Amino acid sequence: MTFIGRANELEFLDSCYASPSAQLVVVYGRRRVGKTELLAHFATGRDHVFFSAPSATREEQLAAFSRQMFAAGAPAGRYLRQYPDWERALSDIAELPATSDGSRRLVIIDEFPYLVRADRSLPSVLQHLWDHTLKDSNVMLVLCGSAISFIEKEILSEKSPLYGRATGILKVDPMPYWDAARFFPAYDAPSQALTYAVLGGVPHYLAQFDPDEDVATNIRQRILRRGSALYSEVEFLMREEFREPATYNTILTAVALGATQLNDIAQRTMMPAQALSVYLRNLIEVSIVGREFPVDARPVGHSKAMRGLYRLSDNFFRFWYSFVAPNRSNLEMGDVDGVWRYDVEPALHDFAATPFERICADWLRRRNRQGELGFRTNRIGRWWDGKAEIDVVAVDRSGDHLLAGECKFRNRPVDVPILRDLQTKALRLAGTERSYALFSLAGFTDRLRDLAAQDGSIRLVDVADLY
Template sequence: MRRGAEADKPSRVYDRGSEWGALSSFVNRPLPHAMLGIVSGRRRMGKTYLLRALVERCGGFYFGATAGTEAESLRQFSAALAEHVGSPAPFSFATWDDAISYLFGLAVPGRRDSPFLVVVDEFPYLVKAAPELPSLIQRVIDRFQIEESGMRLLLCGSAMSVMGGLLASTAPLRGRAQLELVVRPFGYRAAADFWGVADEPELAARLHAVLGGTPAYRRQFLADDVPASMGDFDDWVCRTVLAPFSPLFREARYLLAEEADIRDTALYHSVLAAVAQGNTTRGGIAGYIGRKSVDISHPLNVLEDSHLLVREADVFRAGKSQYRITEPLITFYEAIMRPAWARLEGGQAAEVWARSAERFAAQVAGPHFEALCREYVLGPGRSLLGRSLGDVGSGVVTDSRERRQIQIDVAVVESGSGGGRPAVTLLGEAKWGTVMGTNHLERLERARELLAGRGLDTTRCGLACFSAAGFSDALRREAERGGVLLIGLDELYGRAMPTAVLP
């Protein structure tokens, strides 16, 4: 294995610089003992592509498991290992214990003078066939934490609930891993570059609202069928996502069915449909699907463990939270495709899409745009916050006098420390299809006033309006006077620089 692999990320591996750095650092760490790493992430994120590239660069043994019985899986592993070491005949291990012991024996001093990288991909398939595997690996890892070993073992999988459980609570491998890497979708800016649409922010935002940052969708699924312009977007949706012969047509269903802990897919689709249609609280979800709140705890937990659903706390109201679907394609499916499934299967994509404009704006693009704005403040727009390191989220401010609730789509809140008061450093509202005016600014000003009345420090609180449709002249004049930040699609995608408003 060559040293310095961390500087050798292949050019064909797009983005993933931090992931590559973490993996190559893990492999090359000069520790004379065995090391374990866990790599997870939903399907289509490019984990296998990344790990194969790592094995090619660093050398080592790669094994991709498949669904099968214990005997077949052990036979496949034995044959792959025999081929790796150059054995003229396949190995015939009687048990997984024998196979794991032999594998670790290849990394002992004297057998090699550099770390030995081993990647076991789709590890959940092996665990399903041989549940004792984590315990066997734990035993041999513990042994070679005392004895010298160059083993660098990476276990990888897409079943998020299974991979997350490997290091949880009383699991055998708990406390044994030196690396826990989750390969996530590309950020919205990286996704725009990957699809080649960064020069058209409106197209990039719409594309991301449908497919998110999943790299496999462009090349493996669509063979580089990219919308040529905003004028081509509607036709592109109809010929790809909504076309019954397209690989993307049933992809949202497959994403749900692939999770090991999901049995009653109808129930889980109902939960996701509830969230996609704006029922984002536990009570709202339960009411939509006709269940009691206590009865949906398990599906909510499973969807969270699968990284398909995330619970986001209200930054202004303790104990309150909302759920959000993390995979844009699932939101698109539940809001647009599932209600018209029979028509889509009958080839009526153009008719269905033509009648879905309002639903797409309200249930898909609008909520997605709000999430992009929070991602912007966390990442590319970080400099706007000055010295603030507060939590970025959303929340509701109750206005008792006006008998209304003010939804804050983007908020930055610093917890009090050393006896200081909690501070609000940014309040923002995001609109997808609305030209924002001074009435939106007045609502934010009122929220700031109310929060100050509740004892929060708002002396450094800036106000921000995020809009994909633009801003009125009156609002622009207010922004020119200072204290108000206007962020449109050009700013979100780095084609224009906003003026910082926070000290």
């Protein structure tokens, strides 16, 4: 399959490779996000050693690493059957034969946390080797891992022996919606937006859909059908990531079905708020749940547990807990068409409204980077105050410039009353210069288009414009 997207990540890795000094680069991100594919694509055309660490004993891991290093020409292979320890194994990286074009030696260790779990001394061993040998060699060593909390606490934190040694740190996030759309080049813009609302930007999920089938067929055949990869994906990942998957399932179901405040989630799950906060923090660490604050909230408010709203930030998890989990009994009996007809299809556009808001916010961020908003914003997000809410707001650093946006993922054109309502709500926000953006799946009425043509503060963006 053709490699898609990741231009910024590849540019970063290329810059590390081109650096004249030795490089120790940490690449991490949640499972399925495409780290391995990214690094494999980066390594293509370069002499390299790519070691995918198995979840195995220390001896088995050393044996596997030895085989790859010796195959790459490591000199110890002439007199050893296997490295005796990690110090000897990693020190041999500096002794790999010079590359054919004289460029640096590239060694990638995927799932590095597996090695550390089998040998807790490994970070200290690597720190000693880096300080005394590797940092003065012509080497680019990449450590990659899916265990986000492990990487951040055991590799990057101040308590880690490797603290301060990394010359580059790259967290790989899900793809933006415009790259996700490239998986479905024959889809029209509404179908691309709906697919993103269901799958999000995780390449593994996007690759499961057949680009030659429509969205409805893909959902029925590749999510709702028992035995399909995406049908069991969430349960597999929950078992991989957490020791108490049943508890996390309960929490995620509550959030997916509308409980967004800590007290509401606690009531639905019948869990104490203090204990619940720990579980939610773990879900945030792996990018399944996000905690959202009004765009004008002060940073000090972000630290208070009772503030903010919790939402499923992963679109596919949100879809799975909204439609698959509640209908599991029927789906296990093979009633795919019934679940689609009575549960999924009637609610799908309403479900897609929230992901559509995120698409619109990302569109504004992209336009901001390109200098096309009319002012430079440093904050983009939702806003609410208990009496009103606005789908997306962009504010500049001074607070003088404000853009308020309304996002409508529905099958009728947006009309003037929606603009007037947005303008009224925007008066509740500070700002001396206001502009407005209306985003619509089904376009706009003629009278709204006429009004926007006469008023430069009104911007109309239909779904095709987003792509």
